[in-house]
Amino acid sequence: MSKPVRVRFAPSPTGYLHVGGARTALYNYLFAKQKGGQFILRIEDTDLERSTEESLRMQIADLQWLGLNWDEGVDPRTLESVGEYGPYRQSQRLEIYNKYVNQLLEKDLAYYDFRTDEELEQIKNSGEKFTRIPRPENLPSLVEARKRFSLGEPAAVRFKVEGNKDHMIHDLVRGEVTFPEDMVGDFILMRSNGMPVYNFCCAVDDALMQISHVFRAEEHLSNTLRQKMILEALGFEAPQFGHLSLILGEDKQKLSKRHGATSCHQYNELGYLPQALLNFVALLGWSPGGDQEILTPQELIEKFSIERLQKAGAVFDQEKFKWMNATHLRALPYDKLWSLIEPRLNAAQIKVPNDNDFIHNSLTAFKPKMETLNDAIDLYSPLDDQSFFISDEAKEVLSWPTSRKVFEVWKSLLEKRDGKTLTEEDFDQAVNEVKDQAAVKGKQLFMPIRVAIIGKPHGPELKILIPLLSLKSLLARVEKVLSHT
RNA sequence: GUCCCUAUCGUCUAGAGGCCUAGGACAUAUCCCUUUCACGGAUAAGACACGGGUUCGACUCCCGUUGGGGACGCCA
Numbered sequence: 001m002s003k004p005v006r007v008r009f010a011p012s013p014t015g016y017l018h019v020g021g022a023r024t025a026l027y028n029y030l031f032a033k034q035k036g037g038q039f040i041l042r043i044e045d046t047d048l049e050r051s052t053e054e055s056l057r058m059q060i061a062d063l064q065w066l067g068l069n070w071d072e073g074v075d076p077r078t079l080e081s082v083g084e085y086g087p088y089r090q091s092q093r094l095e096i097y098n099k100y101v102n103q104l105l106e107k108d109l110a111y112y113d114f115r116t117d118e119e120l121e122q123i124k125n126s127g128e129k130f131t132r133i134p135r136p137e138n139l140p141s142l143v144e145a146r147k148r149f150s151l152g153e154p155a156a157v158r159f160k161v162e163g164n165k166d167h168m169i170h171d172l173v174r175g176e177v178t179f180p181e182d183m184v185g186d187f188i189l190m191r192s193n194g195m196p197v198y199n200f201c202c203a204v205d206d207a208l209m210q211i212s213h214v215f216r217a218e219e220h221l222s223n224t225l226r227q228k229m230i231l232e233a234l235g236f237e238a239p240q241f242g243h244l245s246l247i248l249g250e251d252k253q254k255l256s257k258r259h260g261a262t263s264c265h266q267y268n269e270l271g272y273l274p275q276a277l278l279n280f281v282a283l284l285g286w287s288p289g290g291d292q293e294i295l296t297p298q299e300l301i302e303k304f305s306i307e308r309l310q311k312a313g314a315v316f317d318q319e320k321f322k323w324m325n326a327t328h329l330r331a332l333p334y335d336k337l338w339s340l341i342e343p344r345l346n347a348a349q350i351k352v353p354n355d356n357d358f359i360h361n362s363l364t365a366f367k368p369k370m371e372t373l374n375d376a377i378d379l380y381s382p383l384d385d386q387s388f389f390i391s392d393e394a395k396e397v398l399s400w401p402t403s404r405k406v407f408e409v410w411k412s413l414l415e416k417r418d419g420k421t422l423t424e425e426d427f428d429q430a431v432n433e434v435k436d437q438a439a440v441k442g443k444q445l446f447m448p449i450r451v452a453i454i455g456k457p458h459g460p461e462l463k464i465l466i467p468l469l470s471l472k473s474l475l476a477r478v479e480k481v482l483s484h485t
Numbered sequence: 486g487u488c489c490c491u492a493u494c495g496u497c498u499a500g501a502g503g504c505c506u507a508g509g510a511c512a513u514a515u516c517c518c519u520u521u522c523a524c525g526g527a528u529a530a531g532a533c534a535c536g537g538g539u540u541c542g543a544c545u546c547c548c549g550u551u552g553g554g555g556a557c558g559c560c561a
Binding site: 010011012014044046047049050068113117120132154156158160171174177178179180182183184185187188190191193195197198199202217218219220221222243245246248250252253254280283284285287289290291293308310311312313315316317319320321322323324326330367368369386392399441442443445446447452456458459460461477 | 487488489491492495496497498499506508509510511519520521522523524525530553554555556557558559560561
């Protein structure tokens with residue numbers, strides 16, 4: 001019997017998609033998918049100063065990377081509106097807003113305000129403590145105001161707040177929230193440059209686009225009052241609102257740029273997986289109830305419930321995110337993982353073989369060590385002869401009195417061999433010979449060998465690494481190491 | 486300052502009046518696995534902000550205090 005579920009994500013195109021925005025988008029998306037409803041992307045670009053087409057494209061790219069695909073809104077390629085409630089960019093809906101502003105003006109529910117910024121500033125600083133800007137003393141008639149306005153006198157349109165009634169909002173996550181109407185003053189509907197303002201567009205569009213539920217950040221909670229007043233004045237039905245707790249930084253302040261990486265784009269570049277970001281952010285302010293923490297997008301859709309939304313803010317814990325990313329990464333099949341890693345190796349100019357054996361063996365060795373896709377760069381670079389170098393850590397091993405002997409024996413063994421690579425068995429055998437001939441064991445044996453192979457005293461299991469390296473490069477490496485002793 | 490929201494381990498959370506000696510995960514510590522580092526496994530330490538009610542019984546319900554957050558734009 002209830003209205004069909006139609007939810008929207010309505011970003012303003014100013015920069016990359018923030019992780020908080022991603023979570024808002026995700027919850028709306030999950031709700032729509034679970035209820036068989038529509039997920040709509042609406043662009044709130046009425047701030048001409050800050051909104052750019054470039055940002056719009058970036059946000060769309062981020063949303064697509066996350067796999068949060070919308071049913072209605074702007075087309076990702078052409079940016080044209082797709083859907084029967086368009087256009088979906090507020091900058092293209094100006095006639096619509098005009099129509100409704102005029103309606104309010106004519107019903108005497110709004111008025112032209114000719115005061116200048118300076119006058120308003122003066123009022124604020126007049127010494128009196130206004131919690132809201134007072135309405136102008138003598139309002140001109142609509143006819144007169146329109147005349148002055150059309151003659152070029154700048155004026156903003158303000159909503160008339162009557163100021164004596166309480167508004168109750170049934171918030172989907174917070175329950176009943178009551179706002180006294182007098183907490184807000186006559187607020188702007190239309191700027192003096194003719195552009196309508198957020199609260200107005202949002203209210204009108206939610207109504208016109210038949211939005212059934214609005215999940216948005218808690219910072220909008222008090223805007224809801226204004227939007228409700230607009231909706232009421234226009235005779236529209238209000239959607240159901242649900243205000244999400246904020247995502248916080250370590251210092252418990254609203255997560256912002258100074259907390260480090262906050263945009264989806266940054267996490268993408270850092271080598272995080274979209275499914276990990278979705279999973280992590282989903283659990284910031286919501287939980288599925290049980291002990292399961294690693295969830296696929298499909299599981300999120302199945303398990304999502306507004307009852308389990310958290311009311312208090314949640315700190316974005318980079319460490320846990322990294323762990324979660326590593327977990328998702330290790331769950332990836334080899335070919336998928338390789339397809340994600342290869343472009344990053346190329347970008348870092350690391351050249352390694354790409355036959356199936358190599359991919360399989362190397363990934364087996366490196367997977368447990370990878371937390372982000374970018375970790376592959378450091379992991380694979382020792383396999384590339386061009387970038388072989390001796391690490392600082394290895395210098396200490398080099399200085400051990402027994403190390404040189406180990407290198408020499410290792411080298412002579414390599415020289416005696418033919419074929420392209422060493423097998424695991426070859427290696428075990430060789431190590432035993434080094435042990436006997438150089439008369440060392442334990443740490444004094446293994447660490448120098450490791451240094452002779454990868455230039456570092458720590459790293460993945462040599463048994464797996466050895467078959468990944470050619471005999472030729474093994475030799476070149478030990479020679480290089482010897483030249484440093 | 487005014488209004489609104491909020492409060493369980495350091496962090497994310499489970500907990501819908503007795504199941505709680507408060508569970509899980511990340512991080513931390515120790516041990517096992519491993520002749521390295523990880524991965525994996527085990528163990529340990531670690532929280533109901535405080536004060537009043539309500540109740541036979543409160544982490545759970547109500548009120549207050551305190552702490553934290555948000556909003557108060559011709560930003561969204």
